[in-house]
Amino acid sequence: MKFALLLLFGATFLGCVDSQNFETLSVNCDNDLVANSSYSEVKALYVDETVQIQEDLIIEGYVTSSDREGNFFSVLHFQDKPVNPTEGFRIEFDLIDSHLFFPEGSKILIKLKGLYLGKSSDVFKLGGTLSVFGNIFVGRLPAVAVREHIFLSCDETSELLPTAVAINDFEKTLTNTLVQIRDVQFVADDLNQPFALEREETERTLTDCDGNEITLINSGFSDFFDETLPSGNGSITGVLLRERENYKLVIRSLDDINFSNMRCE
Secondary structure (H helix, E strand, C coil), X not given: CCCCCCCCCCCCCCCCCCHHHHHHCCCCCECCCCCCXXXXXXXXXXXXXXXXXXXXXXEEEEECCCCCCCCCCCEEEEECCCECCCCEEEEEECCCCHHHCCCCCCEEEEXXXXXXXXXXXXXXXXXXXXXXXXXXEEECECHHHHHHHEEEECCCCCCCECEECCHHHCCHHHCCCEEEEEEEEECHHHCCCECCCCCCCEEEEEEECCCCEEEEEXXXXXXXXXXXXXXXXXXXXXXXXXXXXXXXXXXXXXHHEEEEECCCC
């Protein structure tokens, strides 16, 4: 199963942000909400099946993803602290151009009552409900419901400091958080290739000088899909995703890549 970058455009969503969307979503910040639960406490509510949260729980987080350049779609990844996070989470919604409401680094508060908590490939996620053949799964939260559950804090946007980590040192607690991997490069077979095929989710492979590899996921709808992969070596920053023990990376923009060093062979 591919990672949920959710590139399907057949579902109903708001479309480009316009005045109606700003009426639907409140862009005013909120000073009154206070977090009263941790990510671990929320995840503990899940017992073998998707559950609708009934408790008046509120969690806070700092946005790590951004759909500004189209490499994320209908999903918001966030972590518990701007520096040295201990956990990350994700929420799925029917909202595009979400960076205009919840820019990367912004502090958000999420009212959990009424949301659904699920687990897919050993990764937790929040959202609305989706029924498939009588089975309940976590689906996208309707755009009209976003304003009832996700709130922008009045705190100033924080500068996120990505966690420096080696490919062979990933931990589950880093899932959905912002990480930086140094001294890596694209494998030789990927050189001279674009980041993605048009309108297709595309995987490219990064390797360190010891041969350890991680997959970079790129959207064929992103602003940079047809740019050629850089040929050098250096650091890359992105949101760390996971399917069970399989880790992958998604960048927010080409600014997340600095491959100015010579390749190791």
